[in-house]
Amino acid sequence: MTDPIAPPRRKDPLKRTRQPTLPPAERSRKAHGLIRPAAEGRFMLPRCGECGTFHYPPREACPACLSFNVKLADAPAGGILASETTIRVPSEVYFRERAPWRAGIVTLDCGPAVIAHLHADCTLGARVTLSLQLDRSGQAVAFAHPATRTPNMADDRQWRELTADPKFRRVLVTDARGPVGLAAVKALKAAGAGTVFAGVPEQWKPFAGEAELRTLEGVSIVPLDVRDDRSVRDLAADIGAKVDILVNTAAHIRPGGVLDRDGLNVVREELETGYLGLARLAQAFGPVMRARGADGVNSAAAWVNILSVYALANLPAYGAWSASQAACLSLGQSLRASFRPGGLKVVNVFTGPLDIEWFQTEPPPKVAPAALARAVVDALQRGLEDVFVGDVAQDIHARFIADPKALERELAG
């Protein structure tokens, strides 16, 4: 069993903050195919289209029949831990700092033998479950978990390196004025987060969830208006070094394309809150978060963007807003590269229409704010980077992967 991690002590101001280091990032281009399933939390392996054989690591041709007809396919994740080793003095700085490090070979029920990082509760010869994870270099690695749950399983040291578990981490939810922000605050507290900073713009305006927000234990309401440079910088000056996870819930959602509107004010407001808000937050909070990527149990770990799935393909009924979401998605990709030296994850949580007032006239199914919040927590706990919440988001994503041009036409109605 795993010893539960203890709440981190306050930092010793005389000690230098450990600088983030990264595991080796070199992989073959073939191996990059495993990044998407790892980002989405799917266990996929290359599979031969002719003979059905799974193989690993990814190769150009099927090792069984030499066919080039090889595609990634969902694979059964069960297997046996066939060998294990504890590396006490690794040559890589990243692993040396974290030594001893356990790794092993798992023989999968579906055939291949896979080198995997090991959960401490995996024992030689026992059944294990593999998952693909993104490591701090953003590369896909295999991780073996015990096949059945063990106590404090999520607190495993090697597992926590691959996740951004909110347990004991301090989280900034950038806009808790709306239902999504409030749900996120509650879900993160329930997941064991340390202080949750709940940003509230324009505190002189009352809002529906205010009384509830004020009663939540361990929640600190802070002034934050992502549309205002000074507000964002002032808050970062106060709490920037204490934000381990940032969840950006600020959004300005309005229906219509640009032809449905008089002038650009609403377009500007969407960009001001969405795109420029994200950019302001990144400039104010990003550098110190990146520098704190290896800062102990509550190191900075993740940046979460809540995006519309229509960032992938425009929904003309919300045409201008979809465009602003596409801008946020692109900036999110840029942030992934920017945060990489710190080993932080940028988590994009894509959702279909939410069950909130601005999607009142949209038909169901709609995503409840609480379901979206649960998906955020799940992504952090499992170390995911791309999450599609609800039927609409999953459907749009699948159709986007299959044929973006057909999807564009279909969304135009």
Add this chain to the structure above:
Amino acid sequence: MPTCDLSGFAEAIASGEIDVVDLTFTLSPDFPVIVMPPEIGQSAPVRIEEISRYDAAGPAWYWNNLSFGEHTGTHFDAPVHWYTGRDLPNNSVDTLPTRHMIAPAIVIDCTREAVADADFLLTVPFLERWETAYGRIPVGAWVLMRTDWSKKDWRAYSNLGDDGAHTPGPDAAAMQWLVIERDILGFGTETIGTDAGQGGHLDPPYPAHHFLHGNGKYGLQCLTNLDRLPVRGSVLVAAPLKVQRGSGSPLRVLALVPKEVA
């Protein structure tokens, strides 16, 4: 020989014989702005974005980009702001007669009433009682409604309920009377609007805007320090920015107050 002693005036200012009272809130991003239903157009709030501060973006200098709606902070309403004033001559801030930028002011103290009732409405009988005590409201004067509202924190200042804002203002008859019977220059308040927070439910809706601007008069709102003005005898300097066809603008409002009446 000039009939006015401007150098004497300047000396009185320099010596403090005439006090210069600032009736202006600091223009800042967190100052409350008028709230409209979210599906219609909104005023942009005040934004101050740094261009450089003795840094790589400008090594020896500090400066900002500013943006704001015309009706943010302590601000001036021109007649063109309301539909009733849309066809008047010189109805925007860029054509405003310069002599209207300096004018006498009287102060109607409604502090007690506003404490008792956030929805307090200033009425004609109230104004008549004021005249009985202090004399007739002069033609061409600013009429300032003092409520001490400017001393509240921002939440109490905007005082938003689920049925809208609750802040004091004039009723329709009082506004019509001031404009027609007394021919004032304009009406000023400490609250976010010249109208009461619930002024949309009066007849006509928003009577201060309706009657002031329909008759070529002006509005001043978000004033502060009205408690430092005498009931009569002060002069306001209120020159809005010369915004092309502007309906209003944030401005610095100064009151000149002779020491003996302060």
